[in-house]
Amino acid sequence: MKIKNNIVKEPKVSLIITYYNLSKYINPCVSSVLNQNYQNFEIIIVNDNSDNENSFILKQFEKNKKIKIINLKENQGQLCAFMEGLKAAKGEFICMIDADDILLPNYINTLLYTHLNNNFALVSCACGIINENDEVLSLNYSNNPIYASQKTVNYKEIETLLKVDDKFTLKKVKAPFALWSWNPSSSAMFRREALKILDFYPDKAFWKTGADKVIFSLLHLVGGSVNISCVCYLYRYHNLNNSQSTKPVGTKKYLNDIYIEKLINWNKKIRLDTLKMFMNNKSNLIRLFNKFNYVKMFFKIVFCIDLKVCLKFFKALIFKLF
Numbered sequence: 001m002k003i004k005n006n007i008v009k010e011p012k013v014s015l016i017i018t019y020y021n022l023s024k025y026i027n028p029c030v031s032s033v034l035n036q037n038y039q040n041f042e043i044i045i046v047n048d049n050s051d052n053e054n055s056f057i058l059k060q061f062e063k064n065k066k067i068k069i070i071n072l073k074e075n076q077g078q079l080c081a082f083m084e085g086l087k088a089a090k091g092e093f094i095c096m097i098d099a100d101d102i103l104l105p106n107y108i109n110t111l112l113y114t115h116l117n118n119n120f121a122l123v124s125c126a127c128g129i130i131n132e133n134d135e136v137l138s139l140n141y142s143n144n145p146i147y148a149s150q151k152t153v154n155y156k157e158i159e160t161l162l163k164v165d166d167k168f169t170l171k172k173v174k175a176p177f178a179l180w181s182w183n184p185s186s187s188a189m190f191r192r193e194a195l196k197i198l199d200f201y202p203d204k205a206f207w208k209t210g211a212d213k214v215i216f217s218l219l220h221l222v223g224g225s226v227n228i229s230c231v232c233y234l235y236r237y238h239n240l241n242n243s244q245s246t247k248p249v250g251t252k253k254y255l256n257d258i259y260i261e262k263l264i265n266w267n268k269k270i271r272l273d274t275l276k277m278f279m280n281n282k283s284n285l286i287r288l289f290n291k292f293n294y295v296k297m298f299f300k301i302v303f304c305i306d307l308k309v310c311l312k313f314f315k316a317l318i319f320k321l322f
Helices: 023-034 052-061 078-088 107-116 192-200 211-223 257-280 282-289 291-302 307-321
Strands: 013-019 041-047 067-071 093-098 122-130 136-138 170-172 188-191 225-236
Touching (some): 013 023, 023 041, 023 052, 023 093, 041 078, 052 067, 078 211, 093 192, 093 211, 107 122, 122 211, 188 211, 192 211, 192 282, 211 257, 211 291, 257 282, 257 291, 257 307, 282 291
Parallel strands (some): 013 041, 013 093, 041 067, 122 225
Antiparallel strands (some): 093 188, 122 136
C-alpha cells in the first residue's frame, strides 16, 4: 500500500510483542515483523520480567531504530504487559503479537487495508499452524472462524506454500458478547481509539494469559469486528502455550482438562467484570461513547445469552459432573 501524496500520510502501525521466557522463538518472530511489505510500523517488545538468560537475548534488538524494548520490574501477565506497550505506542493501529508466532509478509498490508476500507474496531485474519521446529502443519485449519479459500496449492517449495492470494473474503462477526469468534492474539489489528475502553477494565492482573479474550470481546462490543479468510500469520504449537492441547487432528478440538477449566473460569470472569466496569464507570463511559451507546452496550452484556452460549454452558456442566 503506497499513498503518493505530499500531504496525506500512511498510518503508523504499532506491533506490541508481549515476551516472557520465549528466547527460542523471539528471533524468527521479530524477523518476520521486520520483513513486512508495509514498512511504516514500530515494534514494542514488552519483557514481562523474564529470567536473566531470556532478557539478555533482547539486547540484540536495542540498536534497531524500529524497535523499543520495555523491561518490566515484576511479572504482570499478558494483559498488563500489553497495556504498558500501549502507553508507549505511537500508531493509530495496534497489534498484540505473541513472541512465538510468525507473521507473513502480507500481514500488516492485509489487515490495514481491511481496516481502511471498513469500519470495525477489530480485524482478525486466518492463521496457519506450525510446530516448535518451524514445520508447517496446516494453512487451512478447520478451527479458523472463517476458512481460507479452498484453492489448489503447489507444494513444491515453501515460498509457494505460503503464497497468499490478493482476493479474500470478509465475514462480519455477529456473536454475542464474550463468545469467542476469532483466531488468537496475533491474528488481529485494533483501532487505537477503541482500545480506550480497556483503561476501565477492573482486574487486568487476572489475565496472565488469555488477554486476547478480554481485548477482542470488549473491542467487538465497542466497534464490531470482522474475520477475513486470508492467512497472514503462523500460530505456533509448543509445550508452553495454552493451545498445546488443541493439536490439528481434524475438525474437532480435543482440549485437555486444565485448559477447559481455564476457559470456564475466563467466561465467568469476563462477564462479571465487564458488568462491574459498566456500573462503576458510568459517567466516564458515557463521556467516551455517549449515553445511547452506553445503554446499548450495557444490554448486550446483560443479555449475552443465545443458543451457542447455552450449548457451551451445558458442555461446561457436563465437564464439571465428570
